[in-house]
Amino acid sequence: xxxxxxxxxxxxxxxxxxxxxxxxxxxxxxxxxxxxxxxxxxxxxxxxxxxxxxxxxxxxxxxxxxxxxxxxxxxxxxxxxxxxxxxxxxxxxxxxxxxxxxxxxxxxxxxxx
Amino acid sequence: xxxxxxxxxxxxxxxxxxxxxxxxxxxxxxxxxxxxxxxxxxxxxxxxxxxxxxxxxxxxxxxxxxxxxxxxxxxxxxxxxxxxxxxxxxxxxxxxxxxxxxxxxxxxxxxx
Numbered sequence: 001x002x003x004x005x006x007x008x009x010x011x012x013x014x015x016x017x018x019x020x021x022x023x024x025x026x027x028x029x030x031x032x033x034x035x036x037x038x039x040x041x042x043x044x045x046x047x048x049x050x051x052x053x054x055x056x057x058x059x060x061x062x063x064x065x066x067x068x069x070x071x072x073x074x075x076x077x078x079x080x081x082x083x084x085x086x087x088x089x090x091x092x093x094x095x096x097x098x099x100x101x102x103x104x105x106x107x108x109x110x111x112x113x
Numbered sequence: 114x115x116x117x118x119x120x121x122x123x124x125x126x127x128x129x130x131x132x133x134x135x136x137x138x139x140x141x142x143x144x145x146x147x148x149x150x151x152x153x154x155x156x157x158x159x160x161x162x163x164x165x166x167x168x169x170x171x172x173x174x175x176x177x178x179x180x181x182x183x184x185x186x187x188x189x190x191x192x193x194x195x196x197x198x199x200x201x202x203x204x205x206x207x208x209x210x211x212x213x214x215x216x217x218x219x220x221x222x223x224x225x
Contacts, residue, residue: 031211042217043156043201050211058212090155097205097213100161101146107155 002027006091006105013112019078021108023091032074033092033102034058034066043090049074081112115140115209119202119216126192127224134187134219136202145185146203146213147176156201160187192223 007022025032033048035058045058047066055066063085067075074093078085088109092102116139126132136145143164148156160169162178162185169176173196175188185202202216 033213043215045212048211056211092156092213094213096207097211098142098144098207101158102156102203102213103158104148104156109153 002029002093002103004091004093004103004105006089006108008108009106011108011110013078013081013110015082015112017078017081017112019081019110019112021076021078021089021091021110023074023076023093023105024072025074025093025103026072027093027103028071029093029095029103030071031094031096032068033094034064034074034076035090035092036060036087037090037107038087046076081110083112086110086112115204115206115214117202117204117214117216119200119219121219122217123220123222125222125224126189128193129191131191132189134189134200134221136185136187136216138183138185138202138204138214140183140204140206140209140214141180142204142206143178143180144205145178146205147185147187148201148203150199150201150218152198159200189221192221194223194225197221197223 034046035043049068065077091105094102145162147159160176165180167178203213
């Protein structure tokens with residue numbers, strides 16, 4: 001079974017802190033994604049990566065950056081956390097989306113106070 | 114821009130009843146995915162539909178794909194409380210890069 005593991009299930013951070021959300025997948029997938037999910041807004045794509053060291057902006061990249069130094073790991077970085085970044089963050093991985101479904105991690109509920 | 118629209122957004126139904134969730138999309142993709150999300154949890158894959166006319170069934174859920182109409186349906190038969198969740202459809206298309214495009218989700222509540 002494909003496994004996508006996010007480093008934290010719940011996280012509480014202070015405004016202005018630098019926050020790292022880590023995601024690891026064990027299926028050698030090329031593509032990895034970070035979404036945030038807020039009530040009434042569905043899933044919104046923050047960044048995705050289709051190869052090591054490659055990244056592309058999604059719909060809402062402002063205030064975020066990403067890092068993919070190894071194929072299995074995709075990190076989301078909040079450079080200076082703000083309260084409007086309080087959300088559920090979902091990581092996913094896949095082969096090319098036209099070839100396979102996305103497999104999701106368990107999600108990280110981040111609260112910025 | 115590729116668009117995916119689901120309806121209804123909210124669905125409240127009684128146990129034992131049947132209903133259908135609709136997913137319309139704007140691309141010529143022949144690959145569509147359905148997911149389920151329980152409150153506070155992540156997305157779980159339900160169905161992968163790979164071609165026109167594809168039909169998949171699991172328990173009380175049946176998904177179908179009509180690529181000519183650019184429509185997928187998720188049919189619920191004799192609903193039970195355990196089916197209460199949010200259901201998402203998603204589409205991918207070679208012509209639209211390495212992304213999945215998700216519908217807004219349908220929040221289903223099954224009432225005893």
